Amino acid sequence: MRMVNLRASYNARRLALALAVILVLGFLLLPSQLQGVFQQLGSPVGWVLSWPLRAMASVHDGIADLWTGFVVLQGVEEENKLLRKELEHLKGQNSQLREAAVATERLTALLEFKAQALPSMIAAQVIGRDTGNWYRTIILNKGESDGLQSDMGVITSAGVVGRIVKTTAATSVVLLATDPNNAIAGLIQRTRDEGIVEGTTQGLARLKYIPLLSNARTGDRVVTSGLVGGFPRGLAIGTITKIDKAEEALFQSAELTPEVDVNRVEEVLVIQSPYAPNEGERLDAPSVKPKS
Amino acid sequence: MKALWYAILIACLVPIQSVLLPHVSVWAVKPDIGFIVVCLVGLLGGELEGLLVGLAMGWVMSLFSAEDLIFSMVTKGGVGYVAGLVGRQVVYLTPVVLVMGLLVTSCLAGLLTAFSLTLNEAQDLWWAIRAVVLPQALFDAVVGGTLYWMVWSRLNIERWVSDYRA
Numbered sequence: 176m177r178m179v180n181l182r183a184s185y186n187a188r189r190l191a192l193a194l195a196v197i198l199v200l201g202f203l204l205l206p207s208q209l210q211g212v213f214q215q216l217g218s219p220v221g222w223v224l225s226w227p228l229r230a231m232a233s234v235h236d237g238i239a240d241l242w243t244g245f246v247v248l249q250g251v252e253e254e255n256k257l258l259r260k261e262l263e264h265l266k267g268q269n270s271q272l273r274e275a276a277v278a279t280e281r282l283t284a285l286l287e288f289k290a291q292a293l294p295s296m297i298a299a300q301v302i303g304r305d306t307g308n309w310y311r312t313i314i315l316n317k318g319e320s321d322g323l324q325s326d327m328g329v330i331t332s333a334g335v336v337g338r339i340v341k342t343t344a345a346t347s348v349v350l351l352a353t354d355p356n357n358a359i360a361g362l363i364q365r366t367r368d369e370g371i372v373e374g375t376t377q378g379l380a381r382l383k384y385i386p387l388l389s390n391a392r393t394g395d396r397v398v399t400s401g402l403v404g405g406f407p408r409g410l411a412i413g414t415i416t417k418i419d420k421a422e423e424a425l426f427q428s429a430e431l432t433p434e435v436d437v438n439r440v441e442e443v444l445v446i447q448s449p450y451a452p453n454e455g456e457r458l459d460a461p462s463v464k465p466k467s
Numbered sequence: 468m469k470a471l472w473y474a475i476l477i478a479c480l481v482p483i484q485s486v487l488l489p490h491v492s493v494w495a496v497k498p499d500i501g502f503i504v505v506c507l508v509g510l511l512g513g514e515l516e517g518l519l520v521g522l523a524m525g526w527v528m529s530l531f532s533a534e535d536l537i538f539s540m541v542t543k544g545g546v547g548y549v550a551g552l553v554g555r556q557v558v559y560l561t562p563v564v565l566v567m568g569l570l571v572t573s574c575l576a577g578l579l580t581a582f583s584l585t586l587n588e589a590q591d592l593w594w595a596i597r598a599v600v601l602p603q604a605l606f607d608a609v610v611g612g613t614l615y616w617m618v619w620s621r622l623n624i625e626r627w628v629s630d631y632r633a
Contacts, residue, residue, distance in 0.1 A: 187513055187514070187515045188513070188514055188515070190515055191513070191514035191515035191517075191518050191548060191551065194515070194519075195514075195518055195545075198522070198540075198541070198544065202541055206537055209537060210535075210536055210537050213537070213540070214536060217526065217530045220526075220527065220530065221530045223478075224478055224481050224527065224531075227478055227481065227482045228485060230482070231483070231486045231487070232482070232486050235486050302485075302486070303482070303485030303486045303531065304485055305485070305532045305534075306481065306484045306485050306501070306528045306529075306532045306534075307499070307528070307532045307533075308495070308496050308497060308499070308603050309533075309580065309599060310534065311495075314485060314531050340533050341532075343530055346530075346531065348532065356533070378495070
């Protein structure tokens with residue numbers, strides 16, 4: 176049995192109470208201003224704290240590499256055989272796709288379509304996960320000083336990972352596509368029906384607001400529509416595993432298996448928002464002069 | 468000097484919480500080591516220390532989470548302050564009392580967070596209690612109790628604390 180805290184002075188108690196009241200009042204009366212101040216102050220603090228975070232992440236990665244490289248070697252030969260088979264299959268598919276790409280290029284030139292400009296990307300490493308339990312996020316080792324901002328899209332070569340929601344000078348927090356608070360504009364690749372992809376509480380994703388007349392089916396791939404958010408058109412989000420069509424509902428919804436295993440992602444690419452002209456600029460509308 | 472030690476403590480807890488603890492998570496829920504430390508600091512150091520360490524811990528932890536910055540600060544600061552108040556009333560702190568206290572406080576803080584969040588249709592209050600609040604409270608209580616028991620039974624911290632306060 177231990178004796179606790181009997182020496183806290185009366186002045187300290189009064190000071191604590193006053194400080195608590197001032198802070199609560201401040202947070203109630205000026206929430207956005209104080210949030211801005213603390214976020215600004217947090218940027219250098221985040222830079223300082225990114226060093227122990229990176230150190231711990233590199234030690235963790237070293238141990239994980241050692242484990243996967245030397246300890247978990249069972250079944251590697253079998254996996255190797257399977258991968259060789261898959262490689263052969265993909266080689267065949269690749270040559271077919273090359274042919275298709277050449278044909279598409281030719282037709283595009285004929286129709287005088289403008290080529291979609293590829294956005295510039297920044298590579299980043301995952302150094303941690305959310306410090307709380309309410310959101311599914313990952314922490315990247317790049318931040319404001321590397322040109323990253325909130326709302327930028329984050330991908331891997333396999334597909335969409337999520338989008339940045341918070342940055343400090345040296346780190347960024349990415350809300351994963353499987354988080355129920357995330358929403359990404361998507362479309363079904365085969366039927367071209369659009370919808371909104373949201374995360375689920377089970378760690379999967381769901382495409383909502385699919386038109387009732389859509390003939391979407393299990394196995395259809397869902398990609399980004401490029402209409403809203405920091406993603407260009409055509410990035411893989413997931414594959415439909417189940418269609419839900421409730422009676423008297425105005426829309427259908429579909430359960431997706433995400434293309435990227437967000438629990439194992441280690442390196443990502445951050446899409447720096449490409450220049451997007453507004454409606455007036457696209458239509459060459461004359462600019463409005465400010466009133467004097 | 469004390470402030471420097473607390474700053475080092477917080478700096479060490481961020482990588483532990485963000486890199487190591489996800490590996491011990493059960494059903495995607497991990498203990499909140501920051502919360503546990505704030506409770507212990509409040510209990511042993513008093514309201515002012517509990518409040519200040521709680522505010523700093525909430526602020527720093529929220530920089531590496533999608534959680535709302537102010538809410539995180541207020542919750543952890545409040546927990547530290549209440550722990551300080553409770554610490555003044557409790558003469559003898561046993562691991563069992565600490566575990567029960569952590570369980571109740573974590574439940575209350577979790578419920579407050581659940582109420583404050585704009586939960587969507589998939590995340591109703593019942594889901595929040597079942598999937599996050601209760602498992603986290605249990606985790607916090609077990610980890611906090613174990614930490615307390617380990618430190619206080621293995622090391623002569625009691626004398627160190629008495630000397631430190633004197």
